[in-house]
Amino acid sequence: MKNEYFKNSVGQVATRTYVIPEPESITFDCGKTLPHIQVAYETYGELNADRTNAILIVHALSGDAHAAGYHSPNDRKPGWWDNMIGPNKCFDTNRYCIVCSNILGGCKGTTGSNSLDPQTKKPYGMNFPVVSIRDMVKVQKKLIDFLGIQKILAVSGGSMGGMQVLQWAVDYPDRVAGVIPIATTATLSPLSIALNEVGRKAIMSDPNWNGGDYYDRTPPDAGLAIARMLGHITYLSDESMMEKFGRRLRDKEDYSYDFETEFEVESYLHYQGEAFTRRFDANTYLYVTKAMDYFDLSRETGALEKTFENVQAKFLIIAFSSDWLFPPYQSKEIARALRTCNKEVSYCELSSSYGHDAFLLEEKQQTLMITHFLQNLEEECEKE
Amino acid sequence: MKNEYFKNSVGQVATRTYVIPEPESITFDCGKTLPHIQVAYETYGELNADRTNAILIVHALSGDAHAAGYHSPNDRKPGWWDNMIGPNKCFDTNRYCIVCSNILGGCKGTTGSNSLDPQTKKPYGMNFPVVSIRDMVKVQKKLIDFLGIQKILAVSGGSMGGMQVLQWAVDYPDRVAGVIPIATTATLSPLSIALNEVGRKAIMSDPNWNGGDYYDRTPPDAGLAIARMLGHITYLSDESMMEKFGRRLRDKEDYSYDFETEFEVESYLHYQGEAFTRRFDANTYLYVTKAMDYFDLSRETGALEKTFENVQAKFLIIAFSSDWLFPPYQSKEIARALRTCNKEVSYCELSSSYGHDAFLLEEKQQTLMITHFLQNLEEECEKE
Incomplete structure (x- = not known):
C-alpha cells in the first residue's frame, strides 16, 4: 500500500543541512552579518557527471525545503510541489537533479528568527537581521557552490519563489541557463x-x-x-x-x-x-x-530594463488569469522589460479559476509549458 | 468664510430621533423583539404638499444619518454623501426632501449593541439580537410611516446601502416608485x-x-x-x-x-x-x-427572479469597473433577474479606478445617470 502511495513520487526523502563556513558568510542587505548560517535542503534525482542537470526550486512564503516525496512511510502528505517534481513529472527526476532549500529567515531548518543566537543561547526573535529576497538568494548561491554546480539549468518557483527566481537571473547571470518565474512580480504592489x-x-x-x-x-x-x-x-x-x-x-x-x-x-x-x-x-x-514588501527590482537602477541589462538566462514567465495578488499585468511588465533589452523571453498567461494558488494546482498546463522550455535549454547547453 | 463653506451645501443640520412606539415594534428575523427602538435621522429639503418628493438615502457599513451638511459651523467635514446631496446636486434639495437614518444595530443614534438595555441599564453588548438587512429596512419603513410619506420617490445607497435598497423594492413594492442600488449585490459572495x-x-x-x-x-x-x-x-x-x-x-x-x-x-x-x-x-x-453575510435575496425563493416577481419600482443599477468587493457582474446578475420578470431596469457600469469607494467619489458620472432617472420617475408619478 505504501509502495503504491510512493509510486509516482520520488519516494522517501530526508532534509539535509549545510552550514556556510564563517569566513564565507554573507552580508545582509541591511548591512548585518551572522556568524554561521545553516541551510536546510533536499535533492531529488542524480546530478550527471558534468553537473549540468541541476534545477533549483525556490519556495513561497510558507514553504520549505521539502518540495517532493515523503519524509516517512506514514506521512499523510508529500512535499509542497510533489505534483510537479518526480519521475516523469514536470521537473523530471529521471532526468534532472532537483535542489530545494528553505529560505534564509525561514523557520524550517534554515537560520531564522526562531534559531538560537549562539551569543545569547536564546532564539534571535526580533534581533534577527531584516532579510531581503537578495539575501535569500545569496544563501542559495552558497549552497549551489557547495554542491559543486557551476551552472544551474533552471531556477523556478511561484509567488515569493518567483521573486527569488528573478533575483537569481539578475545577480548571477552566468550561473543559470534558464529561469521560470511563476505567478510573481518584479515589484511588490502597494495592495500587497x-x-x-x-x-x-x-x-x-x-x-x-x-x-x-x-x-x-x-x-x-x-x-x-x-x-x-x-x-x-x-x-x-x-x-x-x-x-x-x-x-x-x-x-x-x-x-x-x-x-x-x-x-x-x-x-x-x-x-x-x-x-x-x-x-x-x-x-x-x-x-x-x-522581505516581499522590500522587493522592487527597479529600485536601484530606476528602470526594470536597466536591471535586466546583464541578464543571460532565458525566461519562461507564467501567470494565471484569476490571480489578483500577482495579476498577469505584473508578469507582462517583466516580459516587456526583458524584450526591451533583447532578452529571450516567453510569456504565458494560463487560464485558471484557482487564483494565485494556481501555481500549486495547475500542474498539467504548467508541465506542458515547462517541459518544452527545459528540453530547449538542455539542447542549447549541449551545443555550448 | 463659514457661509462660503456652506454655499453648496444644505448648511447646518441636526440629527433628530424617533422612537417606535412599543405596540408597533418590529420582530427581528432572528425572532426577537426589543421594547422600543430609537431611530436617528436627518432630513434635507422640504416635503411637498402631496408628500411625493421624498428620497430615502441608506448608508453603508460605517455610515450614519448625517449624509449631508454640517452639524456646526466649526465642522471640518460635511456628511458622508455631501457631494451628492444638496441644492442643485444629484439629490437636489431644492426639489426633493431627502431622508437618511442610521441603521438598526448602528452606533450612531439608532438602537444597537452599544445602546442601554432598559432591563439591565447596561449596554446590550452581545445580548443585542442579530440584525438582518431586512430588519434595518423594517425600521426605516416605520420612520417613513411616521413622516407621513405614503410613497417614496426613490431609495438609494451604495454597498450595504444598496442591499437595503433592494430589500425595500422587494418588501414594500407599493411604497417606492424607484430604486437606485449602487456598487452592491443581491447575494454576498463567499469572498466578502x-x-x-x-x-x-x-x-x-x-x-x-x-x-x-x-x-x-x-x-x-x-x-x-x-x-x-x-x-x-x-x-x-x-x-x-x-x-x-x-x-x-x-x-x-x-x-x-x-x-x-x-x-x-x-x-x-x-x-x-x-x-x-x-x-x-x-x-x-x-x-x-x-447582517451583510446573511444577505441573500434568493435564499427564501430559490431564485432571484422569483424574489423580484412582485417588485413594482423602476430600477437604476450602478456598478463600477474597478470594484472588486462588489464587482459589476454581481450588479448585472440583479439586472438579468429583473429583466427575466419584465421589470423596468437600467444597468450602468461606470468606468472608474477608485474601486468600491467610487460610489462615494464619482459624483459627476453618478449625477448624470441619477438626475435623469429621478426626473423620469417624477413625470411618471405625476401622470398617475
Whole structure:
C-alpha cells in the first residue's frame, strides 16, 4: 500500500543541512552579518557527471525545503510541489537533479528568527537581521557552490519563489541557463504591501507576541491565525471561492443568528489559520512578508530594463488569469522589460479559476509549458 | 468664510430621533423583539404638499444619518454623501426632501449593541439580537410611516446601502416608485463573507473585546483597527492604490530595515484604523458585517427572479469597473433577474479606478445617470 502511495513520487526523502563556513558568510542587505548560517535542503534525482542537470526550486512564503516525496512511510502528505517534481513529472527526476532549500529567515531548518543566537543561547526573535529576497538568494548561491554546480539549468518557483527566481537571473547571470518565474512580480504592489501589513499588525497586536520574545511561552497563535486567514483569501479567487464554498452553511440548513462559525468558508479559514500556527513561526511571518514588501527590482537602477541589462538566462514567465495578488499585468511588465533589452523571453498567461494558488494546482498546463522550455535549454547547453 | 463653506451645501443640520412606539415594534428575523427602538435621522429639503418628493438615502457599513451638511459651523467635514446631496446636486434639495437614518444595530443614534438595555441599564453588548438587512429596512419603513410619506420617490445607497435598497423594492413594492442600488449585490459572495470574518476574528481575538462587554473599560481598539485596515483595502483598487501611494516611503528615501511604519500605504492604513476606533463601536462592526453575510435575496425563493416577481419600482443599477468587493457582474446578475420578470431596469457600469469607494467619489458620472432617472420617475408619478 505504501509502495503504491510512493509510486509516482520520488519516494522517501530526508532534509539535509549545510552550514556556510564563517569566513564565507554573507552580508545582509541591511548591512548585518551572522556568524554561521545553516541551510536546510533536499535533492531529488542524480546530478550527471558534468553537473549540468541541476534545477533549483525556490519556495513561497510558507514553504520549505521539502518540495517532493515523503519524509516517512506514514506521512499523510508529500512535499509542497510533489505534483510537479518526480519521475516523469514536470521537473523530471529521471532526468534532472532537483535542489530545494528553505529560505534564509525561514523557520524550517534554515537560520531564522526562531534559531538560537549562539551569543545569547536564546532564539534571535526580533534581533534577527531584516532579510531581503537578495539575501535569500545569496544563501542559495552558497549552497549551489557547495554542491559543486557551476551552472544551474533552471531556477523556478511561484509567488515569493518567483521573486527569488528573478533575483537569481539578475545577480548571477552566468550561473543559470534558464529561469521560470511563476505567478510573481518584479515589484511588490502597494495592495500587497497593505495586505502584508494587516497580517503583521494582527501578529504584533497579539499580547502573546511580546515583542517577538515568546519562544519559552505561549506564542501569538491568534494573531498568526488571522494573518494566515487573510493570506488564504488572497491565494484564492472570487470564482474559486464560489465554486469551493458558495454560501453553504456548515452542518445546518438555517442561519443560527449568532457569531459562531456558520458558513463553510469561515470553517475552512479557521481550520487553515489554526493549522498554520502548528507549523509556522509568527516572527518568521513578519520577516518574510517584509522581505516581499522590500522587493522592487527597479529600485536601484530606476528602470526594470536597466536591471535586466546583464541578464543571460532565458525566461519562461507564467501567470494565471484569476490571480489578483500577482495579476498577469505584473508578469507582462517583466516580459516587456526583458524584450526591451533583447532578452529571450516567453510569456504565458494560463487560464485558471484557482487564483494565485494556481501555481500549486495547475500542474498539467504548467508541465506542458515547462517541459518544452527545459528540453530547449538542455539542447542549447549541449551545443555550448 | 463659514457661509462660503456652506454655499453648496444644505448648511447646518441636526440629527433628530424617533422612537417606535412599543405596540408597533418590529420582530427581528432572528425572532426577537426589543421594547422600543430609537431611530436617528436627518432630513434635507422640504416635503411637498402631496408628500411625493421624498428620497430615502441608506448608508453603508460605517455610515450614519448625517449624509449631508454640517452639524456646526466649526465642522471640518460635511456628511458622508455631501457631494451628492444638496441644492442643485444629484439629490437636489431644492426639489426633493431627502431622508437618511442610521441603521438598526448602528452606533450612531439608532438602537444597537452599544445602546442601554432598559432591563439591565447596561449596554446590550452581545445580548443585542442579530440584525438582518431586512430588519434595518423594517425600521426605516416605520420612520417613513411616521413622516407621513405614503410613497417614496426613490431609495438609494451604495454597498450595504444598496442591499437595503433592494430589500425595500422587494418588501414594500407599493411604497417606492424607484430604486437606485449602487456598487452592491443581491447575494454576498463567499469572498466578502471571508473578508468580514477576518475582521470579526481580529476584534474577537483582542483580549479587550471581553465577550463584547467593554463599555466601562478599554475597548478592543487594536482589533477594530485591524478590521478597518482590511476594510479600507477592499474599498480601494490595485490601480487606485498604485496612483495614491505607489511604493513611496514615508519621510525618507531608504529602507529602514525594521518593522516600523515605512511605506505611505502603511501609514495611511494605520491612520484610518486608528481614527475609526474613535468613531465606531467594535460590537457594531460584528453585527453589521454579520447582517451583510446573511444577505441573500434568493435564499427564501430559490431564485432571484422569483424574489423580484412582485417588485413594482423602476430600477437604476450602478456598478463600477474597478470594484472588486462588489464587482459589476454581481450588479448585472440583479439586472438579468429583473429583466427575466419584465421589470423596468437600467444597468450602468461606470468606468472608474477608485474601486468600491467610487460610489462615494464619482459624483459627476453618478449625477448624470441619477438626475435623469429621478426626473423620469417624477413625470411618471405625476401622470398617475
